[in-house]
Amino acid sequence: MAVLQTPERERTVGGLPEAAHRPPRRKTPYQAAARGFIAPGVLMVAVLLYLPLLWTTFLSFTEYNGLGDPEWVGLDNYVEMFDDPSFVGSLLNTLLWVAGTLLIPVGVGLALALLTWNLPGGIWLRLPFLIPYAISGIGVGVIWSFILSANGALDQALAMIGIADPPRWLVDAPLNTVVMIIAASWQGVGVNALLFTIGLQSIPKEPLEAARVDGATGVRLFGSILWPMLRPLTAVVVGLSIVASLKTFDIVLSMTKGGPGRASETLALTMYRETFVNSDYGLGSAIAVFLSVVTLVASVLYLRQQLSQKHEM
Secondary structure, eight states, rough: OOOOOOOOOOEEETTGGGGGGSSOOOOOHHHHHHHHHHHHHHHHHHHIIHHHHHHHHHOOOOOOOOSSSOOOOTTTTHHHHHHHHHHHHHHHEEEEEEEEHHIIIIHHHHHHHHHHSSSTHHHHHHHHHHGGOOOHHHHHHHHHHHHHHHTTTTHHHHHTTTTOOOOOOOTTTHHHHHHHHHHHHHHHHHHHHHHHHHHHHHHHHHHHHOOOOTTTTHHHHHHIHHHHHHHHHHHHHHHHHHHHHOOOHHHHHHHTTSSTTTTTTHHHHHHHIIISSEEHHHHHHHHHHHHHHHHHHHHHHHHHHHHHHHOOO
16 A cells, blocks of 8 residues: 655744754855956956946047047047948948858858768868868958959959950959958858758757658758757857858958948948047947947847747747
8 A cells, every 4th residue: 555755844943944044155165266266267358358348438429539638529429420421331331241141151051061961071071161261361361362353363264264354353342342251251161061060960860760751851851850950050150150240350451451442341440440540539439339239239139039939949
């Protein structure tokens, strides 16, 4: 005969649970040591990140040329920023970078991962795409400037097949922005393919085998099984791509310097020009604050959307 066991009643002292009368736990030497170990890192982050951020935010409300004392001007820098047609052009170019970076490196990286993850020796097929990731952005710009410059490698190759009047790749806008996005994609496809391959290899085999037994192949298998299971990793890849494209600087600087004129500038390059070329630290700081806010808002909105979709599943 089974005996039912009832849970023991919690002991009370003075009508309150005994736990309420227990003295608070004292900090152990291990906790104090742990806080001592992390204190230098916290201090370094505060000094190298938060203090410059506060100083830049302050400068964005001042007129300052690097000499003397900053003069408070309120929102004048932000009003001047949005009244400048060059800034609006930089903003549009930056949005074009975001769209192109999501379309080419992420899309091509996913396609490359899908085509090679089950192939014998697939790692050797992905390796040539991964090597450019080890090159700096300036190095990528120098390589592609040699290819795309007037009478460069691409123009000479086109001349050999009878195209004597090729486009001016780095001169005409927005063509120059498009080819720079392709150059950046050449650098970023490999690492995206590697990340997606890791995600594909972590998918359990049982759902895939069950889907294949039910007749799911190709696009149907991708849409029903692979893509939903890759969604968490896709959120990371897309988030990193958005942040990287919003702060694009080195490739544009090395390939066109924002030209012709300022037709191919991005927000990061406009910030650099106003601050270090024109010595307008107030306006440059305003652009930096605006770019930081845009990056933060885009990241938060994207992550909230991904988390809401995860809770709905």
